[in-house]
Amino acid sequence: MSRCRLVSFCLVFVSFFTFAGCADYERNKVIEEHCGSCHSTDRIYEKKRTKAEWKKLVHGMKIRGLKLTKEEEKRVFEELFQNYLKK
Ligand code: HEC
Numbered sequence: 555m556s557r558c559r560l561v562s563f564c565l566v567f568v569s570f571f572t573f574a575g576c577a578d579y580e581r582n583k584v585i586e587e588h589c590g591s592c593h594s595t596d597r598i599y600e601k602k603r604t605k606a607e608w609k610k611l612v613h614g615m616k617i618r619g620l621k622l623t624k625e626e627e628k629r630v631f632e633e634l635f636q637n638y639l640k641k
Pocket of ligand 1: 585588589592593597598606615618621
């Protein structure tokens, strides 16, 4: 393999992972933006919960001062139900 090909191969490899990392952030953006101001979002991702538990939990966050529009709340639940649902 020529040196140039090797370099371009590496570039493709690196940019693929950079892109994949960004996509992941994009997906969790609504949670990172709204849920990360009072505590680390690791607390959210470390445990799976049922739909009822998530609803109760987000309600509890609202009592503590979380501000979400209806639309944002919908996206938060979509994200949580898709990836952090206890089956
Ligand atoms: C206004 C501040 C605030 C915001 C915004 C906030 N939280 Fe919290 N959250 C808290 C506090 C305070 C605690 C600690 C409460 C406790 O330990 O009893 C907590 C704890 C938690 C926990 C751990 C609960 C447990 O029982 O272990 C989770 C999960 C959580 N929050 C999820 C979220 C999610 C999801 C969002 C966004 C939709 C969010 N939080 C936004 C204040 C906030």
